[in-house]
Amino acid sequence: MKRKWNVKMEIIGLVLAVLWLVPFYLMFVNSFKTKREIFTSTIALPGLWNLENYIEAYEELDFLRTLFNSLFITITSVLLIVLFSAMGAYALSRAKSKFSSVFFYLFVAAMLIPFQSVMIPLVTVFGRFEMLNQAGLIFMYIGFGASLSIFLYHGALNNISRSLDEAATIDGANRWQVFWHIIFPMLKPITVTVAILNIIWIWNDYLLPSLVINQPGKETIPLKMFFFFGEYTKQWHLAMAGLTLAIVPVIIFYFFAQRAIIKGVSDGAIK
Amino acid sequence: MRTKSYSYWLFLAPVLIALALVVVVPMLLGVYYSFTSWNGIVTGDFVGFENYINVFKDERFMDALWFTVKFSVVSVIMINVIGLSLALLVTSHVKSSKLLRTVFFMPNLIGGLILGFIWQFIFIKVFAAIGEIIGMESLQGWLSTTNTGFWGLTILMSWQMAGYIMVIYIAYLEGMPKELLEASAIDGATSVQRFRFVVFPLVAPAFTVSMFLTLSNTFKLYDQNLSLTGGGPYNSTEMVAMEIFQTAFTQNVFAYAQAKAVIFFVIVALVALIQVYINKRREVEM
Numbered sequence: 252m253k254r255k256w257n258v259k260m261e262i263i264g265l266v267l268a269v270l271w272l273v274p275f276y277l278m279f280v281n282s283f284k285t286k287r288e289i290f291t292s293t294i295a296l297p298g299l300w301n302l303e304n305y306i307e308a309y310e311e312l313d314f315l316r317t318l319f320n321s322l323f324i325t326i327t328s329v330l331l332i333v334l335f336s337a338m339g340a341y342a343l344s345r346a347k348s349k350f351s352s353v354f355f356y357l358f359v360a361a362m363l364i365p366f367q368s369v370m371i372p373l374v375t376v377f378g379r380f381e382m383l384n385q386a387g388l389i390f391m392y393i394g395f396g397a398s399l400s401i402f403l404y405h406g407a408l409n410n411i412s413r414s415l416d417e418a419a420t421i422d423g424a425n426r427w428q429v430f431w432h433i434i435f436p437m438l439k440p441i442t443v444t445v446a447i448l449n450i451i452w453i454w455n456d457y458l459l460p461s462l463v464i465n466q467p468g469k470e471t472i473p474l475k476m477f478f479f480f481g482e483y484t485k486q487w488h489l490a491m492a493g494l495t496l497a498i499v500p501v502i503i504f505y506f507f508a509q510r511a512i513i514k515g516v517s518d519g520a521i522k
Numbered sequence: 523m524r525t526k527s528y529s530y531w532l533f534l535a536p537v538l539i540a541l542a543l544v545v546v547v548p549m550l551l552g553v554y555y556s557f558t559s560w561n562g563i564v565t566g567d568f569v570g571f572e573n574y575i576n577v578f579k580d581e582r583f584m585d586a587l588w589f590t591v592k593f594s595v596v597s598v599i600m601i602n603v604i605g606l607s608l609a610l611l612v613t614s615h616v617k618s619s620k621l622l623r624t625v626f627f628m629p630n631l632i633g634g635l636i637l638g639f640i641w642q643f644i645f646i647k648v649f650a651a652i653g654e655i656i657g658m659e660s661l662q663g664w665l666s667t668t669n670t671g672f673w674g675l676t677i678l679m680s681w682q683m684a685g686y687i688m689v690i691y692i693a694y695l696e697g698m699p700k701e702l703l704e705a706s707a708i709d710g711a712t713s714v715q716r717f718r719f720v721v722f723p724l725v726a727p728a729f730t731v732s733m734f735l736t737l738s739n740t741f742k743l744y745d746q747n748l749s750l751t752g753g754g755p756y757n758s759t760e761m762v763a764m765e766i767f768q769t770a771f772t773q774n775v776f777a778y779a780q781a782k783a784v785i786f787f788v789i790v791a792l793v794a795l796i797q798v799y800i801n802k803r804r805e806v807e808m
Contacts, residue, residue: 256615256617257614260614260615264618265622267608271626277643289647293647331536338533342530363795368784368786369545370548370767371779371780373548375562376547391544393540398545455633455634456633457635458745476639479639490639497636509624513623513627516689517689520689520731520735521731
């Protein structure tokens with residue numbers, strides 16, 4: 252049974268969608284205005300599509316280096332989280348024992364701990380061992396990211412029959428080979444979910460990197476955003492250009508991986 | 523695989539070590555430090571519950587806690603109402619369904635810090651400009667009072683998270699058997715009745731998931747708080763996460779801040795456990 256096209260809902264939907272995009276519109280149009288123009292005309296299109304703000308913001312942000320820092324931290328952390336969580340969850344799901352259930356519940360329980368509750372000892376301990384650097388940050392992301400990732404992998408692994416493992420072992424494969432050649436490829440859908448959830452989180456994370464790698468030349472994109480929002484001076488025209496630059500990589504990612512992203516976020520929340 | 527085998531531990535070691543050093547050890551150390559006069563370098567004396575007693579007398583902390591509770595309750599309601607409405611809208615035979623989902627979900631991909639900065643511009647500059655055009659005094663000076671700061675934060679969070687919650691409701695709505703809806707329509711149920719007696723009971727599990735996610739996200743909010751209001755004016759829009767950060771890294775009273783952090787953990791964990799308990803009980807009933 253096919254129902255009628257709902258014109259009323261269609262119009263309401265489109266109006267709301269426009270409303271949802273208004274903040275981005277305002278950011279975008281004001282990124283081309285001069286300091287003075289923002290004060291006299293905030294909502295209208297700019298008189299001149301002037302790229303000067305972008306040139307200045309690009310330099311102030313040291314954009315290429317900052318982008319590279321963000322990419323480096325995010326990609327390395329996510330690769331390691333996927334690798335280690337899949338391995339860990341495999342061990343937990345295939346060896347049913349008291350150890351395994353204790354470890355599994357430990358990972359689950361760790362999800363309850365808010366970052367602020369471990370923040371102060373974490374930073375002081377890592378500081379004492381000279382680990383407040385990029386390597387330390389990536390290691391911390393593995394620790395914080397492991398819980399949800401293990402949980403998702405564990406669920407998926409329980410749906411893969413153990414007879415597969417046994418068959419491969421009889422054929423002479425060792426654990427390592429069984430995992431990488433047979434099991435891991437079968438986990439691809441959940442790997443996409445795990446990767447997407449961790450990419451979104453790490454790419455946008457502000458507080459942890461601000462405590463661990465906040466030094467010239469090492470900043471990620473969120474850390475650099477404070478440049479335009481000083482205590483007393485607000486350079487709105489530069490800020491709008493800087494914020495637009497910061498959002499562009501995310502929009503590109505969204506454009507290409509939209510379906511996987513929405514599916515990943517929804518699966519990650521429901522499972 | 524056996525737990526005694528060499529490969530078991532090899533597979534498990536990396537995540538186990540990371541979890542231990544990043545979460546478990548700092549958590550245990552933190553609980554211990556909260557009973558001392560630790561200053562970041564020297565552990566100091568054991569002071570018993572002194573830090574905890576002081577926390578409950580700390581007006582700034584209690585204000586932040588109260589602000590956080592008010593903000594969370596209002597935001598959770600707004601986000602869920604808007605999120606469910608958007609989900610019903612995009613699943614109601616509209617041609618632009620895909621486009622609408624894409625647009626409503628978009629803010630979730632962008633960091634809270636950046637979104638807070640964008641909205642700071644909107645509340646301060648754009649609201650003032652609109653107020654001037656249409657002659658509305660109340661649009662001037664947003665974020666400069668506690669009240670406008672509060673509503674600014676809830677508007678920002680509703681705009682950001684509604685699309686996220688929408689995606690969750692959609693997953694449940696689309697998993698709903700179509701025959702049920704059609705049967706009820708044939709039997710003459712109005713759309714309100716259909717929602718109340720057919721859709722609502724079937725998406726009930728989605729409420730549990732969404733409530734939990736919105737509550738945990740709003741209660742632990744930090745980035746948006748920092749970039750939108752910075753806690754101002756006079757710390758009156760400061761939420762718990764930010765208050766703990768300030769106590770630790772601006773005032774440098776580590777042990778005291780850690781006691782607040784432990785209390786924060788207890789509250790968050792209690793809320794989550796109550797949530798799981800209700801969830802389980804409902805599953806049994808169904």
